[in-house]
Amino acid sequence: xxxxxxxxxxxxxxxxxxxIAYVVLFFFLIAxxxxxxxxxxxxxxxxxxxxxVEAAFNTVLFWFPFVLIxxxxxxxxxxxxxxxxxIETLATAPIxxxxxxxxxxxxxxxxxxxxxxxxxxxFTAFEQITGKAAAVAAGAYGGSYLLLLLLGxxxxxxxxxxxxxxxxxxxxxxxxxxxxFGFFVTxxxxxxxxxxxxxxxxxxxxxxxxxxxxxxxxxLIDSRPLVWYISMTSFILFLNLQVFQYRKWKA
Amino acid sequence: xxxxxxxxxxxxxFTAVREISFQVQRGEVVGFLGPNGAGKSTxxxxxxxxxxxxxxxxxxxxxxxxxxxxxxxxxxxxxxESTPLYHDMRVHEYLRYRASLKGVEASKVKERVGDVLExxxxxxxxxxxxxxxxxxxxxxxxxxxxxxxxxxxxxxxxPTIGLDPNQIRQVRELIKNLANRRTVLISTHILPEVEMxxxxxxxxxxxxxxxxxxxxxxxxxxxxxxxxxLEVHQPPQNTYAQLAALRGVKEVSEKMLGEExxxxxxxxxxxxxxxAVLQLAQTGKWSLRSLLRRKPTLEDVxxxxxxxx
Numbered sequence: 225x226x227x228x229x230x231x232x233x234x235x236x237x238x239x240x241x242x243x244i245a246y247v248v249l250f251f252f253l254i255a256x257x258x259x260x261x262x263x264x265x266x267x268x269x270x271x272x273x274x275x276x277v278e279a280a281f282n283t284v285l286f287w288f289p290f291v292l293i294x295x296x297x298x299x300x301x302x303x304x305x306x307x308x309x310x311i312e313t314l315a316t317a318p319i320x321x322x323x324x325x326x327x328x329x330x331x332x333x334x335x336x337x338x339x340x341x342x343x344x345x346x347f348t349a350f351e352q353i354t355g356k357a358a359a360v361a362a363g364a365y366g367g368s369y370l371l372l373l374l375l376g377x378x379x380x381x382x383x384x385x386x387x388x389x390x391x392x393x394x395x396x397x398x399x400x401x402x403x404x405f406g407f408f409v410t411x412x413x414x415x416x417x418x419x420x421x422x423x424x425x426x427x428x429x430x431x432x433x434x435x436x437x438x439x440x441x442x443x444l445i446d447s448r449p450l451v452w453y454i455s456m457t458s459f460i461l462f463l464n465l466q467v468f469q470y471r472k473w474k475a
Numbered sequence: 476x477x478x479x480x481x482x483x484x485x486x487x488x489f490t491a492v493r494e495i496s497f498q499v500q501r502g503e504v505v506g507f508l509g510p511n512g513a514g515k516s517t518x519x520x521x522x523x524x525x526x527x528x529x530x531x532x533x534x535x536x537x538x539x540x541x542x543x544x545x546x547x548x549x550x551x552x553x554x555x556e557s558t559p560l561y562h563d564m565r566v567h568e569y570l571r572y573r574a575s576l577k578g579v580e581a582s583k584v585k586e587r588v589g590d591v592l593e594x595x596x597x598x599x600x601x602x603x604x605x606x607x608x609x610x611x612x613x614x615x616x617x618x619x620x621x622x623x624x625x626x627x628x629x630x631x632x633x634p635t636i637g638l639d640p641n642q643i644r645q646v647r648e649l650i651k652n653l654a655n656r657r658t659v660l661i662s663t664h665i666l667p668e669v670e671m672x673x674x675x676x677x678x679x680x681x682x683x684x685x686x687x688x689x690x691x692x693x694x695x696x697x698x699x700x701x702x703x704x705l706e707v708h709q710p711p712q713n714t715y716a717q718l719a720a721l722r723g724v725k726e727v728s729e730k731m732l733g734e735e736x737x738x739x740x741x742x743x744x745x746x747x748x749x750x751a752v753l754q755l756a757q758t759g760k761w762s763l764r765s766l767l768r769r770k771p772t773l774e775d776v777x778x779x780x781x782x783x784x
Contacts, residue, residue: 230575241563309559313620316523316555317576318548473526474486 227319235331248296252339255289260346276358281368281441291404295397298383301328307391325465329384336376363443371440374453379404381460388467407431476501476628476658481531484517491517493682504654506673507662510781514682515662516556519632523553552621556632558613562606566616570623577624591619611642631661666773680781693776702769703740703748708762710736721751
């Protein structure tokens with residue numbers, strides 16, 4: 225356990241040492257801030273059925289930067305270690321490969337959570353200033369942030385897997401973007417296809433991050449996406465371990 | 476300390492290491508020699524648990540490298556080829572990280588890091604970013620990392636490659652000092668280094684072990700043993716025959732250059748023929764221009780063992 229915390233500490237620190245982390249943090253703050261601002265101004269236009277939380281998490285302005293951050297967060301996790309050769313010192317220390325895979329995933333995930341932490345302030349500030357609730361119920365907050373965690377875990381895992389496949393950060397970033405974009409677009413098919421059958425619609429709804437967010441930000445916490453994201457994340461991490469060992473053993 | 480039995484590593488299409496077996500006893504310093512691509516690094520990577528062997532087995536301090544890999548790794552301090560390091564960390568920070576990763580107790584980390592900083596002469600640089608260090612300094616950081624958990628066995632993959640002569644001397648001195656109470660397996664291309672440091676040599680070529688012995692024994696046994704070169708001005712007719720008839724001569728070659736003739740005698744290692752040749756020259760009244768005895772070197776043995784297939 226102590227060695228795992230050491231590993232995790234190194235992973236988190238490696239983010240904080242890289243200038244790109246601050247660039248991502250900076251632009252992400254601007255993007256989410258602007259998104260929140262435009263959500264509030266939308267509500268200012270007149271009576272509406274949505275709450276501030278719903279308005280903030282269901283716009284193109286939310287999804288666009290959201291999808292873009294994962295390649296940037298995860299691209300260096302493995303690619304850099306393979307390129308520099310440090311993977312050899314790491315993997316010959318008395319620690320198991322699954323500890324390495326898990327620490328890299330959690331390290332990136334913790335940085336992702338760090339990105340979202342300031343957004344709490346937006347809603348708190350809104351409630352302080354207007355004296356009105358930003359969501360209908362606590363469940364809407366809980367739901368939104370729960371889905372942010374689940375989606376984040378899944379996309380971070382995808383990014384780590386892509387990074388384990390290559391020596392070059394840029395390749396990892398492109399692969400991650402394509403994979404996430406692929407999942408995302410598959411989820412949108414439901415809006416495009418002409419009257420698909422019920423089975424197809426059910427299947428597509430598993431991929432639809434947009435629909436999940438629409439539900440969760442209203443406080444409707446559905447167990448299907450929960451199970452879907454947790455099992456997909458676990459599966460991707462398992463693949464990640466296999467790929468990591470395969471590349472190491474081929475060296 | 477190291478026990479290797481029929482260890483093999485196959486990649487798709489070729490075999491990097493073929494059924495090698497050797498032992499290293501506690502306290503030995505063993506030089507692991509071979510040309511590039513001979514399988515040295517592959518063997519070391521298998522011993523350190525980085526690569527799984529295709530077949531065969533090996534154990535470190537009694538722990539199987541595959542079945543009990545984590546336990547085996549605790550006993551090893553490994554310096555990979557080209558010394559990979561995190562360039563964004565500071566020296567002391569990196570060593571503290573490595574120490575706790577390798578299971579040094581939290582209360583002892585500071586002390587151990589201090590010790591290895593001292594040992595590797597890195598005190599002045601402990602706060603420097605690793606990315607700003609020179610190659611020699613990085614090499615010493617790598618060694619400090621290999622030592623930080625006080626392992627019984629050091630596995631060093633070409634620790635002096637790419638260093639300038641002064642740095643090579645420093646690193647070599649350092650390794651010599653470390654060897655006192657540890658077992659060391661070191662791979663290198665620099666043969667005088669091996670003669671200076673190692674109690675035994677294992678020569679590997681094309682994935683097979685060609686020789687495993689002390690440097691002295693290798694020199695004795697090996698046919699590329701010794702040479703005497705002499706130049707004679709207008710040598711008499713029977714010079715060649717006389718030289719060839721000397722005891723211990725294996726081969727004579729001659730080369731005429733105008734009126735000078737140079738002879739090259741190959742001998743085995745035990746016999747020193749300088750006296751005998753001098754006597755011949757005196758009795759035959761040769762006008763001897765030069766007489767040179769070249770002792771066999773490990774390099775001759777190495778070249779001989781690793782040329783051809």
